[in-house]
Amino acid sequence: MVILNVFTNLEGNILATSSNTVVQNTLPTDDKCLDIVIHVESPNKSRLSEPIIDTNRDPCQGKENAYNLLMNGFGPYQPMNYDFPKRGGSKFRSEWFNSFPWLEYSPSKDSAYCFHWHAFPSNKSYLTFISEGFRQWSKACFKSFPKHEQSVSHKESSMKIAGYNEAKQSGSIISKVSTQYNQEVADNKEYLKYVFETLLFCARQGISIRGHRENEESLNKGNFQELLNLRSRDNNIIKRYYTDKEKIFRYVSGAVYLPPMSTLPDFEAHTSSIEHLISSTNPSSILLCGDYNLPLIKWSKSNQGLFASGTMSNTSTHLVDSFSYYNFYQLNQVPNARGCLLDLVFSSFVTPTVQLANTPIVSPDSYHPPLFVSFPFPTPITAQDTHEYRDYKSADYKSMLRYLGSFDWENTFRFIQLMILLLSLTMQF
Numbered sequence: 001m002v003i004l005n006v007f008t009n010l011e012g013n014i015l016a017t018s019s020n021t022v023v024q025n026t027l028p029t030d031d032k033c034l035d036i037v038i039h040v041e042s043p044n045k046s047r048l049s050e051p052i053i054d055t056n057r058d059p060c061q062g063k064e065n066a067y068n069l070l071m072n073g074f075g076p077y078q079p080m081n082y083d084f085p086k087r088g089g090s091k092f093r094s095e096w097f098n099s100f101p102w103l104e105y106s107p108s109k110d111s112a113y114c115f116h117w118h119a120f121p122s123n124k125s126y127l128t129f130i131s132e133g134f135r136q137w138s139k140a141c142f143k144s145f146p147k148h149e150q151s152v153s154h155k156e157s158s159m160k161i162a163g164y165n166e167a168k169q170s171g172s173i174i175s176k177v178s179t180q181y182n183q184e185v186a187d188n189k190e191y192l193k194y195v196f197e198t199l200l201f202c203a204r205q206g207i208s209i210r211g212h213r214e215n216e217e218s219l220n221k222g223n224f225q226e227l228l229n230l231r232s233r234d235n236n237i238i239k240r241y242y243t244d245k246e247k248i249f250r251y252v253s254g255a256v257y258l259p260p261m262s263t264l265p266d267f268e269a270h271t272s273s274i275e276h277l278i279s280s281t282n283p284s285s286i287l288l289c290g291d292y293n294l295p296l297i298k299w300s301k302s303n304q305g306l307f308a309s310g311t312m313s314n315t316s317t318h319l320v321d322s323f324s325y326y327n328f329y330q331l332n333q334v335p336n337a338r339g340c341l342l343d344l345v346f347s348s349f350v351t352p353t354v355q356l357a358n359t360p361i362v363s364p365d366s367y368h369p370p371l372f373v374s375f376p377f378p379t380p381i382t383a384q385d386t387h388e389y390r391d392y393k394s395a396d397y398k399s400m401l402r403y404l405g406s407f408d409w410e411n412t413f414r415f416i417q418l419m420i421l422l423l424s425l426t427m428q429f
Contacts (some may be wrong), residue, residue, distance in 0.1 A: 024184065059113035060133070061104045066118030070164065076104035076115035085110055100145050100156065109133050112140065114148065120160035122153035143205035143246040198227050204211055215280070252283040256290025267315045271322040286328075287375055288346040291368065292319070297339040299330040303350050331373075337366035351376050 057069060069075075076097075084092040084105075092112065096103055102116045111133025129148060136144065148154055202209050202223050211222025220226065232239040254277075258266060278286070296311035306324045308316065323330075323346055332345040332354045339386040343355050352375040360370030 049412050058108055059104045059115070059118060060109050060111070066115060067120075070161075076102060077106075078104055079107060082107065087135060087137060092137055093141075096141060098146065099141070100149060102149070102154075103145065106133060111135050114154065114157075116154060116157040120157045120164075120305065122156045129311045172354050187237055187241070194231065194235065194238050195228070195242075198224060198231065201227065251285050251287075252277060252281060253287040254290070256288055256292065258290070260293045262293065264314050264318060267318050271319065274322075274326070283348075285375075286326075286348045287345075287352065287373070288328075288344075289371075289373060290344065291342050292344050293342055294319075294344075295338075295342060297341070299333075299341055299344070301329070301331060301333055303329075308406050332371065334369055334371060336369055343368055343371060345371070345373060347375075 056065075057074065059066070059077055078094070078097040080094055080097075082094070082105075084094075087110065092105055092110070096112075099247055102114055103117075104115045105111075106113060106114050112129070112135070113133055114129035118130065134140065134144060199209070207223050209222060209224065211218065214221045214225060221229075228238060228242050231328040232243045234346055256270070258270065264321055274286075274288070277283075295317050296313075297308050297316050298310045300307040300309070306320060306328055308320045308330075312320075326348065328346045328348060329350050330344055330346055331350075332341060332343060334343055334356050336343075345352070352373060354373050357370035357372040362370075364370045365393050
């Protein structure tokens with residue numbers, strides 16, 4: 001016979017079971033069977049006072065344990081159906097869990113703690129609700145708990161808890177940024193694949209790539225660009241990266257070589273070509289790399305503009321003046337074996353970086369160290385630039401100085417100071 005004891009609570013839920021087995025003959029046959037007798041017992045106080053205690057979630061374990069529990073989906077430790085011991089005539093009440101959701105109880109220390117403070121402690125957190133525990137039950141519900149709940153440090157920790165839960169559901173900002181970055185990288189790779197496919201198609205067909213004219217007014221920009229425009233009609237990535245992006249961002253790079261002993265007309269021709277390139281294409285950014293053969297010039301890298309010193313000649317002076325007018329920067333600071341800078345890198349942005357290349361493509365020589373140029377593309381600005389710039393390159397500086405010298409600056413500034421004084425007195429009254 002199997003006697004199965006079933007223990008239930010007052011609501012009829014099964015709390016525990018136990019069994020005793022006794023085998024006997026109950027039928028007048030050769031077969032043997034088991035009689036099962038179910039005995040249901042109602043709970044009593046002694047059984048309810050011994051619930052299962054999860055010591056791993058006990059708040060006395062410390063702050064690190066609370067944060068780990070939060071990461072694993074647990075909240076405050078709130079044991080129910082527990083016979084809380086009395087302290088000075090008062091005891092902890094499980095009803096407080098409903099009024100203060102942040103509250104947790106430690107059976108081992110008979111103390112109350114703040115789960116929010118445990119998981120995300122603040123600089124102004126008190127030891128009472130973190131390490132020592134709160135035990136003054138007579139002041140708990142009507143004074144200490146509400147006062148703690150309204151404290152700035154508790155609200156700060158609660159906001160961190162809410163932010164953590166929100167980030168866990170919808171994703172953190174870091175993960176969202178990372179997801180967006182990964183998507184941009186994937187789209188960039190996809191776009192490059194389409195560009196290479198277009199180039200390979202032109203190569204296989206044996207047709208030219210460039211057109212006679214590739215400016216905006218041209219009706220036929222060549223096979224390569226016209227094929228990309230055609231593919232952009234049913235390819236969203238090509239349309240977004242090529243057709244739309246080319247309208248707001250244009251990048252121009254060039255390689256330069258000026259032989260030694262180049263004359264002033266040679267440098268003037270070079271700067272004139274750059275000026276024509278800027279005026280005709282209106283680029284968003286320019287990068288010029290090349291050998292200018294100016295070994296006696298020392299270039300200073302600065303965010304304020306273009307600075308050059310040393311033995312200045314008419315050619316170097318013209319180059320510095322022209323490129324300063326274009327707001328260029330000289331970014332290369334890697335000297336050759338003789339300590340000179342022959343290879344210069346001019347850019348309209350200060351963000352590109354130039355460093356010595358670890359794996360040169362060709363065998364380097366002592367005059368020209370291999371350079372690695374990294375150019376981050378700036379974020380395109382869609383707004384139209386309506387600012388007017390004055391051309392001071394051909395200004396009449398003598399007339400300007402004569403005009404400025406005609407003012408009586410001492411009386412002018414004295415009058416301005418008097419007006420400021422009168423204005424300050426007027427504001428006081």
